[in-house]
Amino acid sequence: MPGYNRRVDLITGSPTRRIDMLREKLSREGKDVILLSTGQPGFLPPRKLREKLASMLLDDKDLKLYSYTPTPGFYEVREAVAEDVRGLGGPNLDPEQVVLTAGGQEAMFAALSTILDPGDRVVLFDPTYFGYKPIVEYLGGKVLWVKAPVENGYQPDEEELKRAMDNKVKAVVVVTPDNPTGRLLSLESAKLIADLAVERDAWVVVDEAYKTLVYEGEHVWLYKLAPDNTIAINTFSKDPGFPGWRLGYVYGPEWIVSKIRLMSEELVYCPPSIAQRAILAYFRDRELRMKHLEEAKRFMVERRDAMLAGLSEVAGARYVRPGGSMFVMVDLEKPLARVGIDSEVLARRLLEEESVAVIPGKYFGPSSNYRLRLSFATESPERIREGVRRIARLISKIAS
Amino acid sequence: MPGYNRRVDLITGSPTRRIDMLREKLSREGKDVILLSTGQPGFLPPRKLREKLASMLLDDKDLKLYSYTPTPGFYEVREAVAEDVRGLGGPNLDPEQVVLTAGGQEAMFAALSTILDPGDRVVLFDPTYFGYKPIVEYLGGKVLWVKAPVENGYQPDEEELKRAMDNKVKAVVVVTPDNPTGRLLSLESAKLIADLAVERDAWVVVDEAYKTLVYEGEHVWLYKLAPDNTIAINTFSKDPGFPGWRLGYVYGPEWIVSKIRLMSEELVYCPPSIAQRAILAYFRDRELRMKHLEEAKRFMVERRDAMLAGLSEVAGARYVRPGGSMFVMVDLEKPLARVGIDSEVLARRLLEEESVAVIPGKYFGPSSNYRLRLSFATESPERIREGVRRIARLISKIAS
Numbered sequence: 001m002p003g004y005n006r007r008v009d010l011i012t013g014s015p016t017r018r019i020d021m022l023r024e025k026l027s028r029e030g031k032d033v034i035l036l037s038t039g040q041p042g043f044l045p046p047r048k049l050r051e052k053l054a055s056m057l058l059d060d061k062d063l064k065l066y067s068y069t070p071t072p073g074f075y076e077v078r079e080a081v082a083e084d085v086r087g088l089g090g091p092n093l094d095p096e097q098v099v100l101t102a103g104g105q106e107a108m109f110a111a112l113s114t115i116l117d118p119g120d121r122v123v124l125f126d127p128t129y130f131g132y133k134p135i136v137e138y139l140g141g142k143v144l145w146v147k148a149p150v151e152n153g154y155q156p157d158e159e160e161l162k163r164a165m166d167n168k169v170k171a172v173v174v175v176t177p178d179n180p181t182g183r184l185l186s187l188e189s190a191k192l193i194a195d196l197a198v199e200r201d202a203w204v205v206v207d208e209a210y211k212t213l214v215y216e217g218e219h220v221w222l223y224k225l226a227p228d229n230t231i232a233i234n235t236f237s238k239d240p241g242f243p244g245w246r247l248g249y250v251y252g253p254e255w256i257v258s259k260i261r262l263m264s265e266e267l268v269y270c271p272p273s274i275a276q277r278a279i280l281a282y283f284r285d286r287e288l289r290m291k292h293l294e295e296a297k298r299f300m301v302e303r304r305d306a307m308l309a310g311l312s313e314v315a316g317a318r319y320v321r322p323g324g325s326m327f328v329m330v331d332l333e334k335p336l337a338r339v340g341i342d343s344e345v346l347a348r349r350l351l352e353e354e355s356v357a358v359i360p361g362k363y364f365g366p367s368s369n370y371r372l373r374l375s376f377a378t379e380s381p382e383r384i385r386e387g388v389r390r391i392a393r394l395i396s397k398i399a400s
Numbered sequence: 401m402p403g404y405n406r407r408v409d410l411i412t413g414s415p416t417r418r419i420d421m422l423r424e425k426l427s428r429e430g431k432d433v434i435l436l437s438t439g440q441p442g443f444l445p446p447r448k449l450r451e452k453l454a455s456m457l458l459d460d461k462d463l464k465l466y467s468y469t470p471t472p473g474f475y476e477v478r479e480a481v482a483e484d485v486r487g488l489g490g491p492n493l494d495p496e497q498v499v500l501t502a503g504g505q506e507a508m509f510a511a512l513s514t515i516l517d518p519g520d521r522v523v524l525f526d527p528t529y530f531g532y533k534p535i536v537e538y539l540g541g542k543v544l545w546v547k548a549p550v551e552n553g554y555q556p557d558e559e560e561l562k563r564a565m566d567n568k569v570k571a572v573v574v575v576t577p578d579n580p581t582g583r584l585l586s587l588e589s590a591k592l593i594a595d596l597a598v599e600r601d602a603w604v605v606v607d608e609a610y611k612t613l614v615y616e617g618e619h620v621w622l623y624k625l626a627p628d629n630t631i632a633i634n635t636f637s638k639d640p641g642f643p644g645w646r647l648g649y650v651y652g653p654e655w656i657v658s659k660i661r662l663m664s665e666e667l668v669y670c671p672p673s674i675a676q677r678a679i680l681a682y683f684r685d686r687e688l689r690m691k692h693l694e695e696a697k698r699f700m701v702e703r704r705d706a707m708l709a710g711l712s713e714v715a716g717a718r719y720v721r722p723g724g725s726m727f728v729m730v731d732l733e734k735p736l737a738r739v740g741i742d743s744e745v746l747a748r749r750l751l752e753e754e755s756v757a758v759i760p761g762k763y764f765g766p767s768s769n770y771r772l773r774l775s776f777a778t779e780s781p782e783r784i785r786e787g788v789r790r791i792a793r794l795i796s797k798i799a800s
Binding site: 001002003004006008009012013014017020038040042044045047050051053054057058059062063064065066067068069070071100102103106109113114115116117126131134136138152161170171201202205218228229239241242243244245246256264265266267268269270271272273274275276361362 | 401402403404406408409412413414416417420438440442444445447450451452454455458460462463464465466467469470500502503505506509513514515516517518523525531534536538554571597601604611629637641642643644645646657659662663666668669671672674675689720778780790792
């Protein structure tokens with residue numbers, strides 16, 4: 001049997017995917033599972049946009065809809081992205097600073113595989129999105145965890161971050177609005193990260209997947225604070241909401257973006273053409289876009305509030321009211337630690353005994369083992385309330 | 401300025417892309433360029449399939465069309481792929497041996513990044529598809545070139561291959577039907593590769609992108625000859641022909657495919673959902689599929705024959721009549737070497753003086769510097785004839 005690269009074994013696979021498989025099995029057995037696990041928006045892209053795409057498909061001359069596109073995507077789309085970022089209050093980008101990718105995942109891999117050498121240290125906040133650790137480790141990098149405690153509103157701990165940055169760090173990865181906690185990075189934390197990165201010649205890799213889903217407060221643009229050091233990861237999976245179509249983008253200093261472009265060519269050759277055409281139509285119809293965005297935010301806020309109302313009844317739960325994104329991270333250390341039940345066991349019991357799917361906190365960082373990530377992206381407000389009610393029930397059963 | 405991984409500088413970028421940029425510049429200047437450079441099929445996916453997709457887009461309940469899919473793709477699509485491979489005379493695969501990817505490029509990267517360790521040796525045939533060398537080198541691998549001379553019908557040289565395999569080779573990459581030469585691997589060559597790989601515990605990575613575009617002769621299935629050692633790379637870019645939608649697949653032994661699946665999750669999370677739905681509709685309508693394939697082959701054969709008719713008039717040109725794929729590789733060593741003009745210079749002069757775009761041979765291997773890759777995928781038979789006529793004209797001007 002020929003060999004393989006053992007670093008692949010560091011990739012454990014997405015916990016969302018494993019929960020999905022369990023859930024599908026339960027569904028086949030006739031169980032109705034309440035989905036608080038996935039970041040999949042519970043709405044379709046706007047009808048008007050879908051109609052436009054349908055008519056493109058019926059055009060017998062539109063070979064471009066099916067063709068390879070330039071590696072970084074169509075120039076018009078990169079222009080539209082730069083304009084959109086500017087319109088949202090973000091930095092003034094040249095389209096050459098933008099590379100479209102096959103979703104945010106490819107954006108992450110392309111960026112990290114361009115900047116990291118084996119042995120490089122990368123700061124991840126605890127908790128953070130589970131997608132970063134496996135990539136860093138496959139690439140031979142070493143993760144330095146820096147706590148972002150619930151007591152601190154899930155903002156990073158200043159002293160711990162400063163100490164970590166003394167270790168010749170190649171990059172700091174930060175997600176804002178955050179997955180899994182829903183917190184917006186404070187301007188103060190953002191400035192700290194930016195200043196330390198500039199001082200220590202490190203990259204800031206900022207994941208802005210949820211930047212248009214901000215309900216209270218303001219998105220902070222790290223690129224504006226450290227333009228020579230910041231690489232931003234973005235996606236169209238949440239807005240307009242076609243995660244399965246795989247389109248995202250990276251922006252940053254032109255010199256490094258041109259290298260990420262080469263890397264991206266090796267990874268996927270070019271981003272999907274039909275998703276690019278969809279985004280172009282979406283961005284060019286400003287009214288449609290703003291209307292859809294308002295509706296999407298209303299959809300999310302209603303569900304977030306249903307979740308928060310329920311959570312206030314879970315004994316011992318601590319969390320941060322999400323200013324953005326689609327998630328709440330609930331810290332259950334008080335009720336769970338005492339009885340020695342961790343997040344993995346709790347999540348399994350929730351699925352089996354209460355038919356509620358959640359993601360165990362341990363995938364988001366070593367100190368998140370008594371936490372759960374709850375998503376309010378998919379289910380109705382009523383089912384979200386019911387799901388949280390069942391969580392409260394199991395917790396009180398366990399703790400009593 | 402923070403640093404980056406210097407191995408990225410080994411990626412030089414696709415020559416097709418650079419030619420495309422030059423061509424676009426010339427088009428803007430009003431020049432009509434004959435495109436013999438790109439592997440982009442000159443036809444759309446069948447109308448009936450596009451109609452089906454359009455009606456899916458107008459369905460207001462079909463959330464699945466936009467959602468993340470399982471990492472290896474929808475199970476039904478993997479089943480349909482396994483069935484299709486069987487139907488084409490290929491091996492009997494379990495759907496668990498199939499992972500769908502974001503195009504053949506991601507299939508290549510996912511497979512090679514799963515099996516290669518830094519320092520590993522990889523045999524590439526000279527000439528071979530230009531996409532393999534940069535991936536191998538980015539991953540820290542070392543390319544061992546083995547000649548596949550035009551005198552040998554572009555089949556690999558047996559002695560050279562045997563000698564190369566003495567060097568603890570991790571993988572042999574072979575493309576059949578071939579890009580850039582159009583040759584089908586002979587059963588004899590296939591057996592030699594398979595036997596050597598089994599004997600030396602090496603992988604055979606076989607790129608079957610053009611396996612349904614065979615005009616004369618038969619596609620040889622390397623997996624059947626060495627099932628424990630073969631990883632096959634496939635794409636839907638050529639059949640049904642939507643390269644921009646980015647869908648391909650890998651098949652091989654289940655244990656390694658399950659690792660490639662994990663790698664693929666890190667690279668793109670999941671393959672595009674809409675392309676998967678399109679393929680499912682295509683494969684389930686057997687009549688539509690077979691009809692489209694016959695039309696696609698007729699389209700290609702007509703163009704290939706136009707190209708061959710023209711080439712017989714190019715003084716000193718050697719080539720192999722393509723049994724499949726979309727390419728001819730023309731060896732011009734006789735007229736060019738004498739006057740010291742290499743393929744890069746010739747390609748540039750062809751574009752500037754004759755408005756014909758081709759890919760210089762040097763990108764396909766170190767001994768291919770007096771060769772050109774000509775594609776018959778895109779232009780009409782008349783324009784292909786005209787393009788080859790202009791090549792003949794420039795060659796005779798240069799050689800005289």
